[in-house]
Amino acid sequence: MAQPVQAAVEGRKQAEKHLPYWVEPAFTIVALGGFVIYAIWEVLAHNNGTYHNYVSPFFSPGVAGWFGIHVLTALYVVWVPFIFRFSCYYYRKEYFRGFFFHPAGCAVSEPASHKNKRYTGERRFPFNLNNLHRYAWYLAVIVLIFLWKDTVQAFIFKNGFGVGLGSIILLINAVLLTGYTFSCHAFRNMIGGRKDCFSCANGKPSTGYKWWRRVSVWNQFHGAWAWASLFSVWAADLYIRLLISGVFSDPRLF
Amino acid sequence: MSEEIVLSIYRGDADGGQEVEYSVPLTPGMVVLDAVHQVQAHQAQDLAVRWNCKAAHCGSCSAEINGRPKLLCKTRLDDYVGQTVHILPMQTFPIIKDLVSDVSWNYEVAKKIPAFKPATAVPFRMQQFDVDRVQEFHHCIECFLCQDVCHVLRDHDAKDEYFGPRFMVKIAEYEMHPREGGDRIPLLAHEAGLNMCNVTKCCTEVCPQHIRITDNAIIPLKERVADQYWDPLRALFRRKKESPTNQSV
Numbered sequence: 001m002a003q004p005v006q007a008a009v010e011g012r013k014q015a016e017k018h019l020p021y022w023v024e025p026a027f028t029i030v031a032l033g034g035f036v037i038y039a040i041w042e043v044l045a046h047n048n049g050t051y052h053n054y055v056s057p058f059f060s061p062g063v064a065g066w067f068g069i070h071v072l073t074a075l076y077v078v079w080v081p082f083i084f085r086f087s088c089y090y091y092r093k094e095y096f097r098g099f100f101f102h103p104a105g106c107a108v109s110e111p112a113s114h115k116n117k118r119y120t121g122e123r124r125f126p127f128n129l130n131n132l133h134r135y136a137w138y139l140a141v142i143v144l145i146f147l148w149k150d151t152v153q154a155f156i157f158k159n160g161f162g163v164g165l166g167s168i169i170l171l172i173n174a175v176l177l178t179g180y181t182f183s184c185h186a187f188r189n190m191i192g193g194r195k196d197c198f199s200c201a202n203g204k205p206s207t208g209y210k211w212w213r214r215v216s217v218w219n220q221f222h223g224a225w226a227w228a229s230l231f232s233v234w235a236a237d238l239y240i241r242l243l244i245s246g247v248f249s250d251p252r253l254f
Numbered sequence: 255m256s257e258e259i260v261l262s263i264y265r266g267d268a269d270g271g272q273e274v275e276y277s278v279p280l281t282p283g284m285v286v287l288d289a290v291h292q293v294q295a296h297q298a299q300d301l302a303v304r305w306n307c308k309a310a311h312c313g314s315c316s317a318e319i320n321g322r323p324k325l326l327c328k329t330r331l332d333d334y335v336g337q338t339v340h341i342l343p344m345q346t347f348p349i350i351k352d353l354v355s356d357v358s359w360n361y362e363v364a365k366k367i368p369a370f371k372p373a374t375a376v377p378f379r380m381q382q383f384d385v386d387r388v389q390e391f392h393h394c395i396e397c398f399l400c401q402d403v404c405h406v407l408r409d410h411d412a413k414d415e416y417f418g419p420r421f422m423v424k425i426a427e428y429e430m431h432p433r434e435g436g437d438r439i440p441l442l443a444h445e446a447g448l449n450m451c452n453v454t455k456c457c458t459e460v461c462p463q464h465i466r467i468t469d470n471a472i473i474p475l476k477e478r479v480a481d482q483y484w485d486p487l488r489a490l491f492r493r494k495k496e497s498p499t500n501q502s503v
Contacts, residue, residue, distance in 0.1 A: 040295075089468075096452045096453075103405040103454065107345075122452035123449045130449050131479070131480045185473045193474050196432050197384055197432035198381070205381075
């Protein structure tokens with residue numbers, strides 16, 4: 001007798017295989033921890049992030065320059081993306097699992113040291129400030145506008161329009177950061193999620209509903225946007241840093 | 255001769271117990287509950303297991319299979335060929351006997367949630383797109399696997415401080431209903447302990463109904479609590495809006 005259910009078993013077994021629980025927190029520790037260390041080095045060791053028409057995302061907008069400050073110039077900008085990512089609902093999952101083991105994995109016992117400490121979740125400082133994520137989002141949108149300005153500028157060379165490898169990297173970075181910013185859970189709530197009734201005005205789907213639906217689709221991939229944009233910021237800054245250091249010159253595509 | 259699979263089933267009660275190994279023949283399409291029934295029929299007639307529909311609809315047969323909260327009836331044994339299958343009762347709740355745990359705390363919590371309170375007289379007409387969102391929450395079968403995996407309840411035993419993901423879904427179902435007239439935001443901010451949740455998403459990972467508990471229920475509720483209790487700009491606008499009638503914010 002035919003056994004159609006069995007035909008797919010081999011493939012399904014592969015799909016069912018889970019990685020060990022520690023893989024995800026280990027990745028978070030390495031990737032997020034590595035980025036934070038890199039960011040601290042970038043902020044403390046450099047005061048310039050501009051190479052011709054390219055501006056590093058760590059140094060844009062040039063807030064320090066507006067006030068005539070020439071030291072630790074990145075510091076006046078990086079706090080915005082830092083609080084935006086720190087209070088992000090996706091990153092909360094990652095750092096609570098990776099750095100705090102609250103918990104490290106699903107149904108994985110927390111370390112014995114947690115038993116002696118009262119768990120308060122996001123009720124106490126500093127984690128209760130995560131409730132203000134929307135304000136971090138407002139600031140992140142302002143920074144994003146400047147990053148798009150920098151992206152346009154990255155295509156304008158001394159002799160007019162052109163495309164360099166740096167232009168492409170900054171464009172990809174701006175696109176990924178836009179995806180990350182506008183797939184945000186707080187934005188999803190703001191744009192329409194806080195409404196209970198989407199048709200109560202005239203019986204038809206409201207504009208808020210249409211936007212909420214769209215943002216809900218992007219929101220499903222918020223974690224992917226979060227990682228991709230983190231790596232793109234890293235890559236864009238490192239690329240410009242290497243150009244400034246003279247390690248190589250920017251290849252012009254045309 | 256058919257392949258055999260070894261089950262290591264927890265046998266015991268509130269006073270303690272241990273895992274006992276049973277070997278059962280593996281047949282095509284067999285789920286873990288089938289194997290447990292085999293053991294119950296042929297090797298251990300006193301084995302206690304709670305089950306009902308055997309179709310992943312009643313939420314009765316929740317347990318932990320190789321350390322992962324799952325429904326016994328929805329977990330295929332051929333995923334575990336070559337391994338011993340460890341079957342334990344849910345760890346978050348007190349054990350009654352063998353695989354049966356006492357989930358009555360959940361029903362006590364359910365009583366604390368104010369029931370649906372229509373803002374307009376029934377019957378009312380609603381657009382399908384208005385109720386799509388809450389219909390996702392209706393898929394909940396109350397298996398309590400999300401409660402079992404929630405580290406706030408499981409590791410910290412904070413049952414007096416947090417209602418748990420199942421009841422965040424329940425509250426979201428009422429709060430987001432287009433004709434709901436009640437307000438459960440103060441309940442969420444205080445007694446229900448919404449901010450005990452640190453959004454690690456394990457509840458979503460184990461939900462057999464694939465409800466996006468964290469993204470679609472808990473986080474939107476956290477945003478609503480932030481609207482009411484944390485956002486100074488919204489509080490300002492609310493005060494301005496309400497001042498003609500002298501209502502408090």
